[in-house]
Amino acid sequence: MRIIRINNKGWRERFDDGFDGENLSRIADAFGYIWAQSTPGATIYVGYDTRLNGRRYASLVGAVVAAYGLNVIVSSDPCPTPAVGWATFTDENAAGAIILTASSAEGDFGGISARSQDGGPISDEFYDAASKIISSKPPQSRGAITYADILTPYLENLVSEVDTDAIREAGLHIVVDPLYGAARSSMAKVLRAVGCRVNELHGEELADFAGLSPVPQKPWVDQCEHAVRTFHADMGFVFDSDADRLGLVDEKGNFVEPHRLAPLILEHLVERRDMDGRVVANFSSSALVKRQADRLGCEYTAVPMGFTRIHREIIEGDVLMATEQFGGVCVPEHLPERDGLMAALLMVESVAMSKKTVSEMVDELENELGKMYYVNRDIDLDASSIQAFRNILPGLFLSEVCGMTPISVGHSDGLVLRFADDSWVQLRPSRTDPVVRASAEAPDPKLAEALGQEACKEALRRLPIGPWHHRLK
Numbered sequence: 001m002r003i004i005r006i007n008n009k010g011w012r013e014r015f016d017d018g019f020d021g022e023n024l025s026r027i028a029d030a031f032g033y034i035w036a037q038s039t040p041g042a043t044i045y046v047g048y049d050t051r052l053n054g055r056r057y058a059s060l061v062g063a064v065v066a067a068y069g070l071n072v073i074v075s076s077d078p079c080p081t082p083a084v085g086w087a088t089f090t091d092e093n094a095a096g097a098i099i100l101t102a103s104s105a106e107g108d109f110g111g112i113s114a115r116s117q118d119g120g121p122i123s124d125e126f127y128d129a130a131s132k133i134i135s136s137k138p139p140q141s142r143g144a145i146t147y148a149d150i151l152t153p154y155l156e157n158l159v160s161e162v163d164t165d166a167i168r169e170a171g172l173h174i175v176v177d178p179l180y181g182a183a184r185s186s187m188a189k190v191l192r193a194v195g196c197r198v199n200e201l202h203g204e205e206l207a208d209f210a211g212l213s214p215v216p217q218k219p220w221v222d223q224c225e226h227a228v229r230t231f232h233a234d235m236g237f238v239f240d241s242d243a244d245r246l247g248l249v250d251e252k253g254n255f256v257e258p259h260r261l262a263p264l265i266l267e268h269l270v271e272r273r274d275m276d277g278r279v280v281a282n283f284s285s286s287a288l289v290k291r292q293a294d295r296l297g298c299e300y301t302a303v304p305m306g307f308t309r310i311h312r313e314i315i316e317g318d319v320l321m322a323t324e325q326f327g328g329v330c331v332p333e334h335l336p337e338r339d340g341l342m343a344a345l346l347m348v349e350s351v352a353m354s355k356k357t358v359s360e361m362v363d364e365l366e367n368e369l370g371k372m373y374y375v376n377r378d379i380d381l382d383a384s385s386i387q388a389f390r391n392i393l394p395g396l397f398l399s400e401v402c403g404m405t406p407i408s409v410g411h412s413d414g415l416v417l418r419f420a421d422d423s424w425v426q427l428r429p430s431r432t433d434p435v436v437r438a439s440a441e442a443p444d445p446k447l448a449e450a451l452g453q454e455a456c457k458e459a460l461r462r463l464p465i466g467p468w469h470h471r472l473k
Contacts, residue, residue, distance in 0.1 A: 004134050006127045007431060008308055010113025012102050015052055019110035021060050022138040027112055028064040028098070029139040030130040035095050036068035042095035043071040045150065047084030049101040049182040049242045051110055052207040054078055058100050059145065061112070065098070066143025076147045080182040080243035082339035083154035085119030089335055096122065101182070101242040104326075107209035120311045120336040155186060158341060159193050161334060162349045168195030170352035173233045175249070177201040177224040179214040181241035187341055196348065199231050214240045216247025216327055216340075221255050229253035234351065235358050237344045245327040246340040248347060250358035258327035259286030259374045259441070264361055265329055265343060266321050268350035270296045275333075277320030280313045282306070283413045284325045284439045287422040291369040304413035305428060305437075311336060325376075325439065372422070373445040377452050379436040379460070389436055389459070390429050398458050401425060402450050417455070425451040427459050 002018050004011060004027060011027060013019040035044060046062040048054035058074050066072040071093070075084065081099050088094040095117055102111035114122040114130075174191055178184040180202045188198045201223055202212065213220055216238040224236040228249050236249030248256040256264075262281075266289070269275045279293040280301045293300040298320060303309040307330075310322045314336045322330040328338035335342070351358060381389065396415050399405065406417040414428025414437075423442035430437055436459075440452035 004131070006131045006134075008121075008124055008127065008306060009103075010099075010111055010127070012105055012109055012111040014108055015110055016108070021057065024057055024061055024112060025064045025138040026134050027130070028061040030134045031098060031114055032065035032068040032070060033133060034126065034129055035065070036070055039095035041069060041071065043073060043091055043093045044095060045073050045075070045084050045087050045091075045097040046145075047075045047079050047081065047097065047099050047150065049081075049099075050078045050180060050184060050205065050207060051100070051102065051107060051241070054100055054207075057110070061098055061100065062145040063142040064139055066145050067139070067141035068143070070095075070143075072143070072145045073148050073150070074145050075150050077149070077151060078182050078184070079151040079154075080186065080341060082244055082335060082337060082341060083151050083186075085115055085337045085339075086154045086157065086335050087119075087150040088115055088117065089119035099242065103242050104213070104215045104240045104245070106213055107180070107207065107211075115337075118315075118336050120314065121308045124308060151186060155190050155193075158190050158345055161342070162194065162345050163353065164194045166352045167348055170355075171195065171197075172235070172348060172351065173197040173199075173231065174348070175199045175201065175224055175227045175231060175233045175236035177221070177227070177236065177238045178203060178243070179212050179216075179220060179239060179241065180204065180206050180209040181214045181239055181243060183239040183243040183341065187237065187239065187243070187344060190341065190345065191348070194345075194348070199227060199233065201227055209241070216240055216245055217258075218255060221247050221249060224249050225253040225255060235347065237347075239340050243340045244338040246329065246343045247327060248358065250362065252359055254359070256358065256362060257374060258325065259288055259372065260362055260365060261327060261343070261347075262286070262321070262323040262329055263288045263292035263365055263369065264350065265346050266292050266296065266298070267365070268346055268353075269321060269331070270298065272350065272353050275320055277318050278313070280310050280319050280322040282310065282324045283410070283416055284426050284428070285323060286325070286372055286374055287424065287441055288365075288369050288372050289323060291422075292365075295368060306431075307338065325374075371443055372441050373443070373448040374441045375439070375448045375452050377438040377456065379438060379456055381434060381436060383434060386429055386434055386436070392462055393429070396459060396462065398455060401454050401458065402447065415459070423447065423451060425455045427455055
């Protein structure tokens, strides 16, 4: 029987290499046992995205959990992860949820993860406890489950949270690309409900995503860019497979990078919605987020990588908005978790209320905050090299990168070097994949690229390995 290791993202595996009913039921059994011990008789929601066998696997997982006397509600249709989180968040009898999704992984991967009582990420302690009690054999007991439409109430709530009169008056035309994922038809339905004209791409039922990677970044946003230009639309939205992250395209068909999206939404929340509170972001989030927070008078808190760390700050309270580097935006007043659909609606409301185009907003943002360019790279390493990298990290110090001397060096989340012009570079071994993540940002795109490249080379020179052991993507 396969050894299953659950990390802070849950468990992911290829459909042809272990992601099957037997292994899913073993994980569900561990989840059910923990919830039954801590909150006997509580409600557990189960949702799933549009990947292979989603409903069948969700039903199996639900039945295994229900065998512990828990009240299990399984979504009657594929749904975004935020919809499952919202159902849990608004149900006082709920103890948590299970999501069957591999998020931004390709269509030949499946995944399972848990959510906490408030719909946010579950604790590392929960996953650690589950990992220790996963049985070597699949459980035989099954309980009764209930199917319910958890998507419609969530979509209705989204509509209720924005100024529908202003949006209707604006008469916006929007392209939506769910990349065959869980935002399929649901985002278009919400936009039409608030008076927008919509063209939807990749909305068919294709469990393998037709070879597309469900990542709202280049090059997977190219078709949305083209469609915005073709239809003369006001903007375009692209979602990952479980719809917790958003990619934005302006009215000219240009992709708006994630590091610009969060500051745009923050400006809308403060200046047009008259909201206030803290802004929380990962260390590897753009300097533009902090600049915008400072400009708007919001306290800014930076935390190590991972939305679990951000969630801890949200629990502490007084958080207006939280964001991470890949386009995930969270407004805790709505839901203490990232929600791509809510982020999209806020952008629609922002355009409608400001009477500005997206490109005009981006131009104003750059005039106010300056330009910053962001790059991400992965360094493939074998297991021993990854461990060697972790071992040297606490004492790793680069006195100069690209001729620049860092003004601060941090080791709380890998290695983070910051420079006087707000440029920075981070090297961080992934907790879930055999890679070192290299991120960098600078006022010049060539400098951003060079910072990432040179920092990687300098760090790797200190490892007891030859250059044939790694490659930079």
